[in-house]
Amino acid sequence: MPELPEVETTIRGLAPFLQHATIKEVILKRKNLRFDFEKNFAKKLEGQEIINISRRAKYLLFSLSNNDTLISHLGMSGSFKIIKDFANHQAKKHEHVIFSLHHQEYKNLTLIYTDPRRFGFMDISSDISNNRFLAKLGVEPLSNHFNTAYLVEQFKGRNLPIKTALLDQTIIAGLGNIYVCEALWQARIHPKTPIKSLIDKNNKPDERLEILVPAIISILNQAIKAGGSSLKDFTNANGEQGYFQHSFDVYGRTNQPCNKENCSGIIKKITQSGRSSFYCDKCQNKPVDLEL
DNA sequence: ACTTTGACCTGTGCGC
DNA sequence: TGCGCACAGGTCAAAG
Structure with a gap:
């Protein structure tokens, strides 16, 4: 579904809620999306502060306080949403990843990743310049390298x-x-x-x-x-x-x-x-x- | 090395 | 109304 503008829009929408939020808990509702989640996926994220979120091509990048980056691709049907009152949230089909967050201003927030077709995927990288998904991408069409x-x-x-x-x-x-x-x-x-x-x-x-x-x-x-x-x-x-x-x-x-x-x-x-x-x-x- | 094809999934909308 | 089929905004891996 999402191309560059949709991913950019998602980033801008999420940023106020995610920037400087701390990831308290990550719950995987299944072991894979397009690929298996890596071992200790949740553990690697729990306790980290999200320093910044940005976009590369159609990927969302969540920079974490330990210098790891959570990389997320939405595939054809992936989307994120923020829930303020998770206690009263009615779980819906295809909600695969639940991130419980603490935000200084908004307090408890929940970030939910939904993806019916499961063509999306997530990866954690300690060195994004050598990441298998990001390394071979071409120029950003909105950068001045594109001419x-x-x-x-x-x-x-x-x-x-x-x-x-x-x-x-x-x-x-x-x-x-x-x-x-x-x-x-x-x-x-x-x-x-x-x-x-x-x-x-x-x-x-x-x-x-x-x-x-x-x-x-x-x-x-x-x-x-x-x-x-x-x-x-x-x-x-x-x-x-x-x-x-x-x-x-x-x-x-x-x-x-x-x-x-x-x-x-x-x-x-x-x-x-x-x-x-x-x-x-x-x-x-x-x-x-x-x-x- | 370059280019094409198949595979991965579920949901929706159309024709019958 | 129900069923089967074609199709959907993406990308990797394997085959040509």
């Missing part, structure tokens, strides 16, 4: 459809299916376009790549902004985190008209490397020399 020169560097000598390349977390860390579809639509690039056709012989980026980079940045920033405004109730009774339902320009809009001004195209849906791609059959130029 067309970087993409050229990454793309040259390889051949993938642009859609696949943008989903590759070792190239750009944090993009997911929705925002990739949206960004390609904005830049008018067909999702099947081979990346080598976006770079010329002299390693000069095609002008569509020059459009794509700012498109990605602005889409992510808009989504974070929208998420922030839907975040008011992080601790409400249902505790549900309420991922904002944007209206997207292409994602999920099969057979509907293209939203680009003066475009009479229709949104099509295709499958690429097992995932759905949505694109406008008119304004997202069909790659030359490619059977579609």
